[in-house]
Amino acid sequence: MLTSTVCAAVSAAGLAIAALTAYRKRFLAATRIAAFSLIPLGLVLTGVIDWLTDIVFKPSVWAGFGVLALSAVLFTIGRVVERRRGIGSRKERKAAAAARSGVVAPAASVPSLGAGHGAAQPAAKAKGKDKGKDKSAGGAPKDDFSDIEAILKKHGI
Structure with a gap:
């Protein structure tokens, strides 16, 4: 009951201020x-105020x-403890994924490794053999691009 009276008084005061503002020919501000x-x-009038006062003043x-x-x-504490113990960590998920991927198709990537692996070995041998010869006076060794060349040859470029 008291809240209804206070709200009615606030509305009446606001309408009085709006009337004074309109008297000063500031109609847009008076409307707001x-x-x-x-x-x-x-x-x-809609009962929202009574509902709010019931929420505020009820101990239940x-x-x-x-x-x-x-x-x-409690939920937050549980999440913090779970992260500190490492339950469900990235390491465990990666290990589980590696275990599953090996069982499904262990030889699936052997052909692709065989072709690329053979092309990379001569480049590595050449790199180790010519390491001392190709260095210029202060520059990098010339065989730095041999790995790139081997990849491009592998793909037919």
């Missing part, structure tokens, strides 16, 4: 003030909010 001043009265509602807060805290 009148619109804002009617909001508390509308909330009282506050107990419910306390239980929800406790639930959120």
Whole structure:
């Protein structure tokens, strides 16, 4: 009851200010003030104010909010402990994925490794053999591009 009276008084004061603003020929501002001043009265008439006061002044509602807060805290603590122990960590997931991938098709990539692996070995041998010869006075060795050349030859470029 008290909240309804306060809201009605706030609306009346807002409408009085809107009337004074309109008297000063600031009609757009007066319209905005009148619109804002009617909001508390509308909330009282729809029952929203009574609903809000029931929420604020009931101890059972506050107990419910306390239980929800406790639930959120427990959930957060559980997640923190789970991360510290490493349960479900990336390492475990990668190990499980590696174990599964080996069982499904262990020889699936052998042909692709065989062709590329053979082309990379001569490049590595040439790199080790010519390491001392190809260095210029202060530059990098000339065989730095041999790996790239081997890849391009492998792909027919």
